[in-house]
Amino acid sequence: MSEGARRWRLALGRYANQQLGGLGGQDGLMDQTLDYLYGREYQGRGLEQDRGPGSLDPTQMQALNWLGKAKGLFPQSVFETLQGHALDRYGLTDLLKDPKTLDSLEPNQDLLRVLLGFHDRADPAIKAKLREVADRIIRDIMERLRHDVMRAFSGRRNRFRRSNIPSAANFDWRNTLRENLKTYDPETRRIIAQTLRFNSREKRRLPWTVVLCVDQSGSMTDSVIHSAVMAAILCGLPGVTVKMVLFDTSIIDVSDRLTDPLDTLLSVQLGGGTNIGRAVTYCEDFIADPERTVFALITDFAEGASPRALYAALARMSEARVRMIGLVALDEQATPYFDPMIAGRAADIGMQVGAMTPDKFAEWLAEIMT
Template sequence: MTQSDPNHAKRRWRLALGRYSERQLGGLSGQEARTDRALDYLYGREYDRRGLHRPSGPGSLDPTQMKALDWLGEARKLFPQSVFEVMQDHALDRYGLTDLLTDPKTLDSLEPNQELLKTLLSFHGRASPDMKEKLRQVAEAVIQDVMRRLRTDIQRAFSGRRNPFKRSHIASAANFDWRGTLRRNLKNYNPETGRIIADDLRFVSRERRRLPWSVILCVDQSGSMTDSIIHSAVMAAILSGLPGVKVSMVLFDTSIIDVTDKLTDPLETLLSVQLGGGTNIGRAVEYCERFVDTPERTVFVLISDFAEGASPRRLYQSIARMNEAKVRLIGLSALDDLGDPYLDKQIAGRLAGLGMHVGAMTPDRLAIWLAEVMR
């Protein structure tokens, strides 16, 4: 919907007035139709209050408990975080959708997944005790799934470099030496079939690296960063279990939550999250400087969309100090639902100019990148 579109104002009014104006202003399609359904699901309750019957039609969202949860996920995707927070408050306070927070049975038929966990994290501070226990069950299931997917990648990334000159008796795909195997079995080439029968498989060993490193994770906890927080909590738990790696972790918006003492339990880390609020990156980065003991063996990872709410001067000064002290600096951008990065390019560019390696990647790639930085 753009200003150059001649029907722009008409469709804006259609969204504002709701489905009762469809006869006069026409219907909607695509994302506008999704937006209309999400708005109608919540604000159409005003008609209910006045004794008016809301017509239902194809694609309507009936006000059931299951649909309420569907609506939460849909609204989060369709509206900016600030708008979603207002709608969320209206759902609870104005329209009394407290069943979302008081009845654990609402979630019983849903399979735990990351989207559900993201939604519940935004409510856990206002949930009933029973619902909080259900949240813990959902979070445990999701965390274990993410842990399974990330642990192998992280451990492989940090397991050491392959040594092609040292043989190993440990047969694994990661250690398979296909070049050496090919050379050793050329004598078994069968010209009739054009194949080599490999009866002598070769594997290389890995030189385990000593890892006297400190890793500092500084994670933006604004609502748009929920996926990053989940993966960061899991990654911190895995990294803290590696020998010789000391991990510190801070969550921030305009306030700072130091969760370093909770890293062995990703669930406790996530339950410390207070989604929402503004963003003061500089204050958080400055706080993280206290964890730097040996700068040359410290990696500082800032996970954020770099949309600084305060003056960026404090942020720049802190990054410049750490760069001068030889701290390895990594900036990781947020990713949207399509896997595309979204970030404040001006601030990210300035940080890159101050010595920070800025990128956007999935958590498994971050593990590989982090291991490369620490070589």
């Protein structure tokens, strides 16, 4: 069997046996492991499980030992994908019922998403272990984001003052080009830079209030995770007061527990409808000094109620000169999904609307707070 045919056979599963042939050895084990998971897709469409010779009888493998087999057979990236599909798509929550199995799960954001949804339904004996795994994942996310946030808020570049401290973040390419034009080499068509220029950085003064209003509907799970982490980091900045509200059709004020992102996330009840206008109106009570307040609405703008209350609240904030930003994606891929009509109307009122990764959001926030 050619390599191309082998890959297709593994992808299509045992139902392609007649056309592409069977698999043996290591490939056969991989095929059985994949079939245990993705065979559910075929069964969901009414195809019966084959129990003949060489087939995978469901009694031969359970969810708990399936995980160990998959981890040993596939590369890390493939295993993480299989783990995510098992938990998120096919609901193999048996994987979350044994503390020893939890130790073997690969801690990543996909797993955290599932843990948040499963936590309320877990046995009391398992909850502590679930929290331990979730806390490990959050610490990893926090460490990756903390550097980006601190760099963004360390100071803005002052283009009118030069610095002798070399730093890629402070590199002044315009003045460097201007001062080295005389070294241009026409043969290589390059400038040989003999003098490098850098901008100095000014320390920010940050008497600011940041209000995070976060949609906790099912489609916004990644945004909720990163918002909780971002809030915890911002709380550590001098002179910054952070308020945070989670909402669907109800409102949860988590402003008193932001230093622990996991406590914040365990307050989340993902799913339900969406009433953005009600949440934004609630957040107006946090605004004591409008011109030193940033209001960040993190949502897909899919308003379930009449948008009039939302527009009215945004108009009042705009008139008071609150800095308003709308984020339609806050995950690492920044894949935007939003209602363009409502988001467009919010932008017309005065809200800056964008879709970006968490590190870019930190830079955007830092630029606004100058």
